[in-house]
């Protein structure tokens with residue numbers, strides 16, 4: 001069983017952090033400097049394995065998350081994906097025909113290094129640690145494919161929901177997310193996280209079609225074929241609709257953002273669902289005592305429930321590595 005799950009069921013408060021491998025770490029910056037192109041970096045087996053393991057070496061976290069990006073899927077479908085410094089991702093024009101014609105074996109071939117990185121990491125990683133594979137959720141990938149950069153709230157409906165090809169794009173994206181996840185499981189990922197970072201942009205009436213149902217279909221397929229693999233869902237920003245999300249999608253683990261009230265979770269979410277995360281990353285920039293208080297708040301709230309410590313979103317690049325050490329110590333020393 002995945003260590004994350006095993007420890008959480010024993011109330012041992014396992015911990016890992018979204019974006020734990022990243023720019024706040026000087027050892028990451030050192031590797032990053034030598035890599036001009038971010039996608040090539042993600043596909044460089046030595047470099048990506050190295051940075052995947054960096055936060056485990058430094059903090060002895062319970063899980064490694066493979067160093068990659070959710071935009072590797074549009075890349076593998078033939079869309080241009082570039083990362084400009086401080087501008088975030090910029091994508092080329094998507095081509096529906098091209099997406100529809102892509103062969104599964106060519107898709108896999110184009111990003112086979114991701115799977116090699118998983119194999120290589122698994123060999124080097126202590127077997128007591130979990131190895132998390134991941135993908136973007138269909139909606140969040142669709143947002144990037146059609147919007148071609150990180151979205152602002154304005155215009156999203158015009159550009160995406162009302163785009164007459166959006167449903168066809170969604171269908172193909174859903175298919176390849178499953179394929180990508182399956183390959184990661186075959187390569188040795190023992191846990192999967194689906195990032196739906198932009199779920200909160202959807203109006204309530206569109207959540208079912210664009211978020212709940214496609215995610216549910218992917219999860220059902222994974223559960224049927226790989227029942228031992230736990231799936232973590234992170235539908236960010238959907239507030240109390242998270243309840244409906246859970247009853248439809250049935251994730252093994254629900255990762256919550258900082259806007260979700262833990263009391264709501266305790267009252268309304270099926271106790272069989274393990275909870276992960278919650279703490280707002282802004283607490284990483286407050287006084288040590290304030291941060292520790294917030295950490296203990298979450299640990300106390302979920303004391304009687306299987307809980308995986310994490311943040312409500314990724315570690316910001318301005319974070320001091322010593323703050324993360326302090327956070328890890330606080331979680332480890334909690335009684």
Ligand code: CP3
Pocket residue numbers: 017018019020021022023032038065066067068069070071083088089134150195197314
């Ligand atoms: O969590 C980890 O440590 C594993 C690696 C990982 C990255 N991206 C590496 C990365 C994971 C799990 C992601 C997921 C991801 N990527 C999401 C979902 C989570 C979230 O943050 O909401 C999204 C929306 C993306 C798309 C993306 N990738 C953006 C918007 C950006 C640029 C802005 C930013 O936040 O940095 C990236 C680039 C990126 N992905 C970096 C890293 C370490 C920074 C690139 C650099 O080193 O210059």
